[in-house]
Every structure is written in C-alpha cells, then in structure tokens.
Amino acid sequence: MDKKSGLKSIMKKNDCPDKQGNGGAKKNLKFVGVNGGYETTSSEDSTGEEDQDEVEEVDSSEPEVEQGEESETAQEEAAATGEQGDGVQAEVAEGSKEPDVAQAATRPQEEQPASELVDKNFMAACHFLKDRMAEVAAPNKEMRQVLMVLYQEWFRVSSQKESQAETVTLYLREVGYHTPTLLRYIVNLADGNGNMALHYSVSHSNFSVVKLLIDTGLCEVDHQNKAGYTAIMLAALTAAESPEDMEVAQQLLRMGKINARASQSGQTALMLAVSHGRTMMVQVLLDCGADVNIQDRDGSTALMCACEHGHTEIVKILLDRPECDISLTDKDAHTALSVAMKASHSEIVELLKARADPATVTDPTAQL
Structure with missing residues (x-):
C-alpha cells in the first residue's frame, strides 16, 4: 500500500x-486583546461545540489568551476569524x-x-x-x-x-x-x-x-x-x-x-512589561537590549507608561539608564513629568525633577 x-x-x-x-x-484557540489587564488561561481541546478558531481585537494594547467561553457581543463584532x-x-x-x-x-x-x-x-x-x-x-x-x-x-x-x-x-x-x-x-x-x-x-x-x-x-x-x-x-x-x-x-x-x-x-515588549508592572521583566528586557526611548503610535515611551500607571520602582529602573530621555513628548505634547503630575504620582514627580535639567522644570504645569 x-x-x-x-x-x-x-x-x-x-x-x-x-x-x-x-x-x-x-480547536477553540483564541487570542484576545482585553481592556484592563493580562490574564493567562488555557486554550481548549476540540469538544464538538466550538465551530472555528477566532481572534478578537478590542480597543486595547494588552494581549491575552482566553478560555473557550463565548465572547461578549461587542467583542464578537470586532473579531477576525480564521x-x-x-x-x-x-x-x-x-x-x-x-x-x-x-x-x-x-x-x-x-x-x-x-x-x-x-x-x-x-x-x-x-x-x-x-x-x-x-x-x-x-x-x-x-x-x-x-x-x-x-x-x-x-x-x-x-x-x-x-x-x-x-x-x-x-x-x-x-x-x-x-x-x-x-x-x-x-x-x-x-x-x-x-x-x-x-x-x-x-x-x-x-x-x-x-x-x-x-x-x-x-x-x-x-x-x-x-x-x-x-x-x-x-x-x-x-x-x-x-x-x-x-x-x-x-x-x-x-x-x-x-x-x-x-x-x-x-x-514594544518593554512598554507591555512596564504597563503591566512586570518589574523584574523590565530589568531583563533592558539588559537584553530593549530601547528605553522608543515611542508608540501615540508618542508614548516606556517611561510615560510607568508614570501614568504609578509604577515607581520601574520609573527608578528606567531613569537609571543614562540614555533615558525624559524630555520626549507624545502627540499631545506631554512629557513623562506632565503625565506623572496629571496622575498625581508625587513620588515619581520628584524623581523626574531630580533627574531633569532645572531649566526644563520651571513651569511643568504649562504642559498639562
């Protein structure tokens, strides 16, 4: 034969x-972006109840693998299947x-x-x-x-x-x-x-x-x-x-x-780690050559993400990098300092002021 x-x-x-x-x-293998955070769950075996593989893309930058429950109607409308x-x-x-x-x-x-x-x-x-x-x-x-x-x-x-x-x-x-x-x-x-x-x-x-x-x-x-x-x-x-x-x-x-x-x-991977508070992984990424100054489509940097979410220890790690540029601005002309001030993270504000050139922080509220 x-x-x-x-x-x-x-x-x-x-x-x-x-x-x-x-x-x-x-097999119901889903890859989902969900607002509010990252949570790891299992993909499921084929059981005779799921009809197709599915990707669901919600207005969020956080990726997540989600278990085989049916998604919300709003998410299904945004799904791309294959x-x-x-x-x-x-x-x-x-x-x-x-x-x-x-x-x-x-x-x-x-x-x-x-x-x-x-x-x-x-x-x-x-x-x-x-x-x-x-x-x-x-x-x-x-x-x-x-x-x-x-x-x-x-x-x-x-x-x-x-x-x-x-x-x-x-x-x-x-x-x-x-x-x-x-x-x-x-x-x-x-x-x-x-x-x-x-x-x-x-x-x-x-x-x-x-x-x-x-x-x-x-x-x-x-x-x-x-x-x-x-x-x-x-x-x-x-x-x-x-x-x-x-x-x-x-x-x-x-x-x-x-x-x-x-x-x-x-x-980037660094921005994702920062926004989710993965302190150890942030250090590992930097040690492996992650660029601290890359900006996403909105102009945000890893430092701005850390300032927005109030991750003080991560801010310290990023500021320890001599190449970290705190003067970069996003598309709304916000710097890391103005982001921290707007979010009322006072400890981070002080860290940024200590790092900055005094001439650049005379009136940081002007950037808000």
Missing part, C-alpha cells in the same frame, strides 16, 4: 466530525534539508517507543505532506483534510496549558527522524489567527515547551499573530516563577527583535 492510499485508509477508518473537522468542531489549515505561515522548500544538528537533536533513542505514542494519523499526514509542499499554497480537498489532521494534533499536543514537554519531545523526534524536511514547517505552524505553538506556550508560561521549541533552532520567534504580537512581546507579560523559567525567557528575548513594535499599537 502506498503512502497516499495508506493515508486515505487511516483517515477513512477514523473519519468523524471531531477528528477531521468535517462539519464538526475545530480556520486552521489556511494561510500557512512557515514556508518549507520542497526537498530542502534541516540542519544536521536539528536532526540529531530530534533523533529517537533506539529503545524509544515513540512510534507507539505519537498519533498515527499525524505521522501519516507528515509522510503524505513531505513531498507535496508545493500543493500547500493552493490545497485541494484531500490536502485540506491532511492539513486539518496535522494542525489539530500539533496544537492539541503542543499548545494547551497542560501540554507536557515529554510528549512534545516525542513528536519532534518522530518528525525529525522520519520526515526531517517537515520539522521547520511543523514547529512554525500558525493557526488561522496567526498563533504558533510558541505563542501559546509562552502565554501559558509553559517554559519547558518553550525551550523545546526554541532549542530546535528553527522557530520563527519574530512572527506576529493577527493581533500584532510576537512571542517575545508575550514573554514580557509573563511572571517567570523560577530561575529556570527566567533563563528560558531570557534565551527567547535574545533570539529575536526585542524592539519590534506591535503592528496595531506600535508598542
């Missing part, structure tokens, strides 16, 4: 709505080879029973796809079915809050050993909302899985989802609970463009 007919046989045998997406449920299997983000040249180091890192041990633990439909889909990458851009019905199997199983294994590093390791090893040319493609699969496994594992603070993904050396860490956020931006919002987690977060920060701006708001 050839691979093509073998795949058809497997998929026909297991053909059911919640498995193959034939009129049934798809199905898994369409708009593949990672490109793999047909017949291309991954680096030898990646293959070696994912080669199963001789006694490893991975083939018994990895979903057979998933591996059948990999074998079907490896020599047909040119068909992915304009998939026919059969290719769409194969991609659906691939997407659903990969996101089920890698992108849940409860995803286990050991299981993800088995999948990476099996793909790297049997279909090595697909390893980059699998690692960088993006769902209909533009979210990769890296986005989800970072949002869940599942740093053991994050490390597996970035250690392949193949992960596109600067990829922005449809809401405009990279995994690095999301890492800025996490509260790493252990030195090991923080080490992985630092590894990720050093791998990509730490000063990249979110496509919608123009905010």
